[in-house]
Amino acid sequence: xxxxxxxxxxxxxxxxxxxRRRAAALVKDQAGVDLVVLPELWTTGAxxxxxxxxxxxxLEGPTFEAMAKAASDAGVWLxxxxxxxxxxxxxxxxxxxxxxxxxxxVFSPSGELAAAYRKIHRFGFDKGEAVLMxxxxxxxxxxxxxxxxxVATCYDLRFPELFRSLVDAGAExxxxxxxxxxxxRSHWTLLAQARAVENQAYVLACxxxxxxxxxxxxxHSIVVDPWGExxxxxxxxxxxxxVEFDPAKVATTREQFPALKDRVLGLERPRH
Ligand SMILES: O=C(O)CCC(=O)C(=O)O
Numbered sequence: 001x002x003x004x005x006x007x008x009x010x011x012x013x014x015x016x017x018x019x020r021r022r023a024a025a026l027v028k029d030q031a032g033v034d035l036v037v038l039p040e041l042w043t044t045g046a047x048x049x050x051x052x053x054x055x056x057x058x059l060e061g062p063t064f065e066a067m068a069k070a071a072s073d074a075g076v077w078l079x080x081x082x083x084x085x086x087x088x089x090x091x092x093x094x095x096x097x098x099x100x101x102x103x104x105x106v107f108s109p110s111g112e113l114a115a116a117y118r119k120i121h122r123f124g125f126d127k128g129e130a131v132l133m134x135x136x137x138x139x140x141x142x143x144x145x146x147x148x149x150x151v152a153t154c155y156d157l158r159f160p161e162l163f164r165s166l167v168d169a170g171a172e173x174x175x176x177x178x179x180x181x182x183x184x185r186s187h188w189t190l191l192a193q194a195r196a197v198e199n200q201a202y203v204l205a206c207x208x209x210x211x212x213x214x215x216x217x218x219x220h221s222i223v224v225d226p227w228g229e230x231x232x233x234x235x236x237x238x239x240x241x242x243v244e245f246d247p248a249k250v251a252t253t254r255e256q257f258p259a260l261k262d263r264v265l266g267l268e269r270p271r272h
Contacts, residue, residue, distance in 0.1 A: 001034045001035070001146045001147065001244070001245055001246070001247050002032075002033040002034050002035075002242065002243070002244050003033060003034060003035040003036070003037065003204055003223070003242070003243055003245070004030045004033045004035075004036045004037070004240050004241065004242045004243075005036075005037045005204060005205075005206040005221045005223070005234070005240070005241040005242075005243075006023065006026050006027070006030075006036065006037065006038050006039075006206065006240050007039065007206060007207055007208065007209050007219055007221045007234050007238060007239045007240070007241060008022070008023055008026065008038065008039060008042050008208060008209065008238055009208070009209040009210040009237070009238040010039075010041075010042050010045045010046075010179070010208045010209070010210045010212045010217070011045075011210035011211055011212055012045075012212065016043050016044065016055060019042065019043065020043060020062065020063060020066050021066075023038060023042065023066075023067075023070075024066045024067070024069070024070040026240065027067070027070035027071065027073075027074055027076070027078060027080075028070055028073045028074045029074075029240075030074055030076055030240070030242075031073075031074040031075055031076065033076055033242065034076065034077060034144070034146060035076065035077045035078075035079065035144065035149075035175075035204075036071075036074065036076045036077070036078045036079070037078075037079045037081070037175055037177060037204055037206040038067075038078075038079065038080050038081030038177060038206065039081045039177045039178055039179060039206045039207050039208045039221075040081055040082045040102070040104075040119075040153050040154045040177040040178050040179045040207075040208070041081070041082050041083070041084060041102060041179055042081050042082075042177075042179075042208055043055065043057075043063055043083055043084070044083075044084055045179065045208075045212030045213055046123075046129075046154065046178075046179025046208070046212070046215075047128070047179065047181075047212055047213040047214070047215040048212050048213045049124075049127075049128045049129070049132055049213070050213075052084045052100055052129075052132050052133070053100065053132070055084060056083075056084040056085060056086035056100050057083055057084065057085060057086065058085070058086060058088075059085055059087075059103065059105075059116060061083070063080070063083045063105075064083075064105060064113070067080035067105060067107060068107050068111040068112075068113070069111060071107035071108065071109060071110075071111050072107075072109065072110055072111030074109075075109045076109055077106070077107070077108060077109060077114070077142075077144055078106065078107040079104065079105075079106050079149070079151070079175050079177065080104070080105040080106070080107060081104065081105075081177040081206070082102050082103055082104040082105070082117075082119065082153055082177055083103055083105065084100055084101075084102065084103075084133070085100065085101045085102075085103035085116075085118070086098060086099075086100055087099045087100075087101060087134070099133075099134040100132060100133045100134065101118040101119070101133055101134050101136060102118065102119035102122070102129060102133055102136075102153060103116055103117065103118050103119070103136075104116065104117040104118075104119070104140075104151055104153055104177060106142050106149075106151065114142050115140050115141075115142045115151065116140075117136065117138075117140035117151040117152075117153070118134070118135070118136025118137075118138070119133075119135070119136055119153040119154070119155075119156060120135055120136045120137065120152075120156055120159075120162060121135070121155045121156045121158070121159055121162070122135055122155070123154065123155035139162075139165055139166060139169055141166060141169050141170055141171050144173075146247045147172045147173045147202070147247040147250070148170045148171055148172050148173070149171065149172075149173050149174075149175050150163070150166030150167070150169065150170075150171025150172075150173070150174045150175070150201070151166075151175055152166070152174065152175075152176050153176065153177055153178065154176070154177070154178035154179060154180060156176070157176055157178070157188070157191045157192065157195065157205070158187075158191060160194075160195065160198065163195050163198075163199050163201075164198075164199065166199075167199045167201060167260070171199075171201060172201055172202065172247060172250040172251075173201060173202040173203075173204065173247065173250070174195060174196070174199065174201050174202065174203045174204070175204045175205075175206075176192070176195075176203065176204070176205040176206070177205075177206050177207075178205060178206065178207045178208075179207065179208050179212075179217060180207045180217065180218045181215050181216065181217060181218060182216040182217060182218045182219075182236070183216075184218070185218040185220055188205070188207070188218055188220065188222075189220065189222060189233075192205045192222050192224055193224050193228050193230070195224075196224035196225065196226060196227075196228050197226075197227070197228035199226075199260075200226045200227075200250060200253045200254045200257070200259070200260060201226055201250055202223070202224065202225060202226060202245060202247070202249075202250065203222070203223070203224040204223050204243075205221060205222050205223075205224075206221045206241075207219055207220060207221050207234075209236060209237050209238045209239070210238070217236075218236070219234055219235060219236040219237065219239070220233055220234055220235070220236065221233070221234040221239070221241050222234070223241065223243045223245065225245065225249060226249055226250050226253040226254075227249075227253055231243050231245060
């Protein structure tokens with residue numbers, strides 16, 4: 001299986017329209033690979049909080065349209081990263097009240113929406129995304145012909161229980177778009193490897209390049225195999241990281257080193 005991670009540059013020198021056109025063209029250039037991945041909030045910038053409301057889109061808005069077409073033009077599975085979604089205009093979900101969500105879109109090679117994932121763990125503690133956006137509450141997996149993909153976004157990477165739940169739901173390849181800051185790059189690499197090793201799964205983690213809202217981005221998109229080996233890692237600048245990997249290695253790793261079978265659940269808590 002071949003995958004391309006598009007570590008697109010997101011900065012204020014480029015308009016949203018231009019970046020959307022450029023992303024669509026970059027996706028089309030990947031015709032021939034199986035899966036293409038874009039990063040988190042690449043339209044607006046993950047740290048451009050003051051633009052979330054103005055640039056939020058309905059689920060089936062302009063980015064949806066452009067990415068659906070790019071997926072079908074290229075004939076690839078496309079994890080189109082995430083958009084600031086404004087609920088209430090076509091999402092058909094319970095939260096139809098205008099709440100913003102950080103929503104990832106996955107398209108099939110015919111351009112059909114295969115899955116939408118609303119980021120569960122919002123970043124920012126008492127500001128930013130954590131106060132401006134609603135939280136998703138649904139696990140999302142997508143069955144590709146070669147592998148079952150489990151979807152998570154950026155800050156989710158810090159929450160191992162989410163990934164274990166995705167594994168319990170059948171995930172073999174964990175795809176994580178992000179807008180991870182340079183200041184915590186060591187955590188990004190460490191956590192991507194940890195999620196791969198502990199879940200005996202591939203990790204495809206795609207970040208952004210550039211600086212948005214004054215926050216330099218880490219880049220360094222990374223692909224890790226189920227044994228924790230780094231198969232490919234990008235630099236800091238805009239780059240397309242293409243990697244070939246064997247999805248069957250998930251099953252063989254889990255058979256040969258069956259640590260997932262040794263999980264002990266429901267331990268008694270200390271009584272103090
Ligand atoms: O957890 C981190 O250090 C970065 C998270 C983040 O930037 C995000 O989720 O947008």
